[in-house]
Amino acid sequence: MAQMNMVKAINLALREAMTEDDGVILLGEDIGQDEGVFRVTEGLMKEFGEERVIDTPLAEGAIVGCAVGMALYGLKPVCEMQFSGFAYQAYHQIEGHMSRYRNRTRGRYNMGMVIRMPYGGGIRAIEHHSESREALYAHNPGLKMVIPSGPRNARALLIASIRSLDPVIFFEPKGIYRAFREEVPDEVETMPIGRAVVAREGSDITLISYGAMLRPTMEAAEDLSEEEGVSAEVVDLLTVSPMDTETIAGSVAKTGRAVVIHEGPRTCGVGAEVTARLIEKSFFHLEAPIRRITGYDVHFPYFASEQAFLPNAERIRHAARETLAV
């Protein structure tokens, strides 16, 4: 077991995946010589060479489009988008081919590829560097949309994503890249894609979140327990799509109340989907309306306002309190 932050854990997963399968190829802007703008690919070009850790020209469409070609050829490309805000340049390749090729060819070709992208706020960055648009990919059939919340599950889920023969969008919560360390087992560890975990058990209310928002959610849960004697259960989705309805519905069957928390815009966001599923599955268990604590339906503000904008423990606690008061 070693203690490491999320950057190191993801780096470890990449190294392990490249070691176990020589078809794993990394491609992206500044990931080689420069080792990634967040240093996620540190040491990898040195270890695996320029043919497997590829510094590409500046064109996201071609990074993804060429990766689709490599996947057709049987390789396992892992692309890095420097920031999730620049993946839109590749969206036609993601929607049009990465998410469709297996279905289109009736399984003749798998799209065993991963796109990693740092997402979310909190690092005082300029425009287009702070947004959370996981719902964009969750709404797109054919993709799997994974978002880890800490070093250990980041490593385990990335290994699973690279091994998978299905196309995975892997969002990295850059706001917590170096925020904390966790024990990460020495042996390769994986976690199943599509399974949520109960990150904290409780009985009065369910707080559902993922990614960087898990931390303030956990903090809110602790506060609720310590200061108000409320027992909050926290579900960490880990995979946003396909969503683990069973786990969230199971939790709400027990607690009867829920708040969903995410950074991305509210309308047609993951919170809406969680709510709709809970209504479909757990309507008669619900004792109060489900609340959404999310980014608002505006563009992520420039960084002088970002701390005020981001959902925080206080806002989550407030919503929980209101939900409990119903």
Added chain:
Amino acid sequence: MAQMNMVKAINLALREAMTEDDGVILLGEDIGQDEGVFRVTEGLMKEFGEERVIDTPLAEGAIVGCAVGMALYGLKPVCEMQFSGFAYQAYHQIEGHMSRYRNRTRGRYNMGMVIRMPYGGGIRAIEHHSESREALYAHNPGLKMVIPSGPRNARALLIASIRSLDPVIFFEPKGIYRAFREEVPDEVETMPIGRAVVAREGSDITLISYGAMLRPTMEAAEDLSEEEGVSAEVVDLLTVSPMDTETIAGSVAKTGRAVVIHEGPRTCGVGAEVTARLIEKSFFHLEAPIRRITGYDVHFPYFASEQAFLPNAERIRHAARETLAV
């Protein structure tokens, strides 16, 4: 008053908007000489000349990106995407600039522009020609997402969209382009963006839909009334974002039950958002879970299966019946 189908009504709106404002410029692939692959722009190049009805090279990114430039310059560009499935090539311009420029410049520049796109199934077309991804744009802050359901509101909403100084994505339900005619007033008529209408009054259940799905929804409502004595209210959203929460919540306050119907994929779709809002606003009025009759979370099938795939009156009626049985 003249009777016309939706293609003619949209054509009329374009002609009227171009007549009243010489800054209105149409641009797109094959919209001039060829008058559009659906003939929506019939006669317009002849009437307004090649500088205002522009046949562009084949590049959606540049169509939208140049339109952003024109809007900055104070013109009112109206782009046509030949099919909504090819707008992804322009998604980075839509997300990155069209939806952001006003906010970014603190109102110095408006983005008074419209992107028209035919969307949806039902015309026996090949891959990428049948999908419904309104949720993609509804999730994107800064846009307005309009979807008419018939000739008259298509004309009125398109006029309003072109006059608006905000960027509008205007989805045209191509499956019903020529399906029926309606009386369209002789004088220019507009409807407010952001307002839903009650297309049919009822008291037992609310059916919420829009676009091409309004027809099977109305059909289901009629059937329910004739065959089962159920009084179904139908709400036509018309604008998907910003969504008219008041109207849907008002209806459900009365009926206590709702089914949402759309063609697009279910996860993080408009149905999820409608559900989440109804839970937030009308939880205590609800007597049964809200059901979603939608496209499934798969890619729209090739056309041999499309009629089976598309939501139909029978499926809507079935869901209503089940909702009423709760």
Added chain:
Amino acid sequence: MPRRNIKIETRVEYLSILDDRGRVDTALEPKLDGDLLLYMYRMMLLTRRLDERLLNLQRQGRIGTYAPIRGQEAVQIGSVVGLRKSDWTVQAFREPGVSLHRGWSINRIIKFWGGYEEGCAVPEGVNDTPIAVPVASQLPHITGIAWGMKIRKKDDVVVGFVGDGGTSEGDFHEALTFAGVFKVPAVFVITNNQWAISIPRHKQTASKTLAQKAVGYGFDGIQVDGNDVLAVYVAVQEAVDRARAGKGPTLIEAVTYRLAMHTTADDPKKYRSDEEVKKWEKRDPVPRFEKYLRDKGVLDDKTVAELEEDIAERIRKGVAEHEATLDVNPVECFDYLYNEVPAELEDQRAEFAAALEREGVGTGD
């Protein structure tokens, strides 16, 4: 030299071998054996007859909208007959000739236009991609597959296609930029058929030729007479040889013409003149090549008659096969999307199957 012209080192050439009347430039004539020449002719004829039949099936309402290829047979056949099985081809959306040579059944080709995913189900053992509907979106795949070959140290190559209209898309630029930088074994063939639906070539780009776009990517470009199957063959084979030898990509502009409508939903009279079409009919690649083969003694009336009969029979069988397999199970749209199907999707699949059962639509489940 403070003000001077920059010398452009990229080579941009023009090549034709057979003239409009099928007369050969003997200095440039490739030495191909009679069997190959005959095979090329057979495939061009098969492509043409299948195209005619598909147009016909569409008119009878037996398939959906169809995109005819009449006039473009030489580009398709000339580009791929010299390839190995382990090489790859990447289609745009109007290359049935390529599919026919590469081993797709006629049934499968019809299936696409009939509205069945089977039309994109690349046959086992065939290293092709299926029709790519979003224009130019297939181009980065060419680069990616070729890059894979380079990484795997194979001496295979990719030959891929795009239309004149497709050269305006960002994907064109990005795919060629990457191909140039990584020197991948790819040959990009532009089927310049003069039109992108209603947009003529000169309104697509102000560049005088499409071949010269290679200058921006640092590799060679060549414009060939695309109605001259020998010129296409020679240009592509030279490019393929260079690619195999590790010398990187080539851009080939094949100048041809779409003799029919864009698709069966299109009315070309709205944007082009009959005279223009007539002018190009005189350059039809099929009779031109036929003339050459007859002059060479490779072909005579009897052989042509036999070929026609054979082809008619093959097509008849293909159509029959297609029409014997029209049943479709709509719930299959769930079955191939993922390698590991999520539980969630199983629920939706069941919901769909139940709906179909209520509605009396068979699911075969």
Added chain:
Amino acid sequence: MPRRNIKIETRVEYLSILDDRGRVDTALEPKLDGDLLLYMYRMMLLTRRLDERLLNLQRQGRIGTYAPIRGQEAVQIGSVVGLRKSDWTVQAFREPGVSLHRGWSINRIIKFWGGYEEGCAVPEGVNDTPIAVPVASQLPHITGIAWGMKIRKKDDVVVGFVGDGGTSEGDFHEALTFAGVFKVPAVFVITNNQWAISIPRHKQTASKTLAQKAVGYGFDGIQVDGNDVLAVYVAVQEAVDRARAGKGPTLIEAVTYRLAMHTTADDPKKYRSDEEVKKWEKRDPVPRFEKYLRDKGVLDDKTVAELEEDIAERIRKGVAEHEATLDVNPVECFDYLYNEVPAELEDQRAEFAAALEREGVGTGD
């Protein structure tokens, strides 16, 4: 001619006027009056000093990540000093020199890097676009604005910028394709500073020059010494004159160097050598131009000292102004998104304001 080279009619030139040591080629020297020359120098110096100050503010934690421009002053000033007020400029994200000339306050320039939307609020009366963060995404706007001018029958022009890295994006290709077809009055200036973060120019494209990419779009390209403000000025003005006269767009590659890091978050030692940087420091555009002006008698020690003092004072004031206006009302993120604000959004705005109030954050409402 069945096999021949295609003659490329696009002109691609190279231009330099001042050499590395500031010696002028008198045959090419533009006849500019002393005031303009002095103004150009003053703006280059102001740009440099502001850049230094911003770097400094970042190190002190008084602004966020900053992208320095040291070495690129000549491209920025030379490209825009000849423009009219009614002309437009379109920035990439590293052109404070352009903003300074066009009338942006120093406060506003700092605001961007300090994390305030005000940094993108183009001043009234200034026909500019603000910093565009997604690389190359601003290029179609250049075409679009210029197209608007053409439609409105103005003889104004647009001068727009992109980096060497940005030339690989699809937006570059599409913007130039459209510009060529519609012959819009646009000048595209590539600031080729040799690096796109850690990717050197030769790994960005296999094309030998960036100027020659013009060949694919049917208009002229010119490569200029981007550290020679006279060459930049002459090349851009020639292009501007052509554009104004309805002769269409031009592509200009300005060869320069990013002397500092990509941004303050970057460590250039990871990918380039000190020697390379030293070599380019010798070509620094500021002292080079200074030498020319001194030789010409336009500049002397006293003037330089006065300029430095003036500039220091201007910058001091700008920083003070910025730091006197750091208050921000976070709910303003709702206020400029739409021209007609949806009722829905008012609800969310109220929700946000209430949360901030509970949390003790002022909203100024």
